[in-house]
Amino acid sequence: MAHPLPKYDNPPINEVVFGATFAPLANLKAPHLGLFWNEVKSEFVRCEHAPPVGSLNDIIEPESGVPLPRVWFINAEDDHLLQIQKNKFLLNWRKRENVYPHFEDISEKFYLYFGMFQESLEVNDVGQVNILELELSYINIIPKGEGWDSVEKVKDLFPDLSMEYVGDRFLSSPDSINWQTTFKSDKLGNRFIKSQFAKRIIDGHPLINLEIGVRGNSNDVKGWFNEARE
Numbered sequence: 001m002a003h004p005l006p007k008y009d010n011p012p013i014n015e016v017v018f019g020a021t022f023a024p025l026a027n028l029k030a031p032h033l034g035l036f037w038n039e040v041k042s043e044f045v046r047c048e049h050a051p052p053v054g055s056l057n058d059i060i061e062p063e064s065g066v067p068l069p070r071v072w073f074i075n076a077e078d079d080h081l082l083q084i085q086k087n088k089f090l091l092n093w094r095k096r097e098n099v100y101p102h103f104e105d106i107s108e109k110f111y112l113y114f115g116m117f118q119e120s121l122e123v124n125d126v127g128q129v130n131i132l133e134l135e136l137s138y139i140n141i142i143p144k145g146e147g148w149d150s151v152e153k154v155k156d157l158f159p160d161l162s163m164e165y166v167g168d169r170f171l172s173s174p175d176s177i178n179w180q181t182t183f184k185s186d187k188l189g190n191r192f193i194k195s196q197f198a199k200r201i202i203d204g205h206p207l208i209n210l211e212i213g214v215r216g217n218s219n220d221v222k223g224w225f226n227e228a229r230e
Helices: 030-040 102-123 151-157 221-229
Strands: 013-022 046-050 070-074 080-085 088-094 131-143 179-185 189-199 206-216
Touching: 013 102, 030 070, 030 080, 030 102, 080 102, 088 102, 102 221, 131 221, 206 221
Parallel strands: none
Antiparallel strands: 013 088, 013 131, 046 070, 070 080, 080 088, 131 206, 179 189, 189 206
16 A cells, blocks of 8 residues: 555554354354364364344244354453354454454454364355355444543544534533444445443443444455455
8 A cells, every 4th residue: 555554552442343244054053163163272262152143034043943043262361252153254352451463463363264164164064155245343442531521522533523512502512422424335335433422331431432344245355354444
C-alpha cells in the first residue's frame, strides 16, 4: 500500500473476530468435531458448548429435530477461541492480561486452523465448505475518562454524532447513545459501526463498546481480509 496502516501501542481493542459462514454441512456430526479437536488439542486444551447463532432452520439435525450445538475450543491462556457450528467457523482473540498481537498474527492463526478444519472435513467424508460470507470485526472498549468524560463529549470521538446540547432545549442531555451505521461497498460487502453505552462489570464504571466490522465474500479469502482490515 502507498500509505501503510498505523499500528497503535495501546489500542482500546478488547476482541477481534475472524469468521466464515458457509452452507450448512449436512453430514457434520458431533464426533467429527471431536476428531478435529484431537488435531488442535495441543493448543486448544478446553472445550465448551454454546447455543448456535443465526437461524436454527439452517442447522437443525433432520434425524433428531434439534440443532448441533456450537462448540468452543479454548487455549490455556483463554485469549484464543475457536467457534464451530454446522455453518460457521470463527476465531476470536480476546484481551486478557496479554498484549494485542495485531492483525498479522491473528489472521495467520485463522488461515491455519480454518484450513485444518476443511482438511478434516475432507478426510472424514463430511463434505466441502462453500463460503457464503466472511467477517472481520474489532470490538473496542473505551472507558469514561479516556477520550470522553460526558455524553456531550462523545461527538469528539465520533464526529458523525453531531447533536448539540446548547440553548433552550426541551430534552436534557442524554444519559446514553446507542448508534449503528452501515456502509455498502461493492468490493467488500457491508461495513458497519455499532456503539453502545455500558458499564464495566467489576466496578460499574461507564464505558463505550465500539464494534467496527465488515461482512462480505470473495474467492480470494486472504485478499478479502486484508482489504477488510484496511
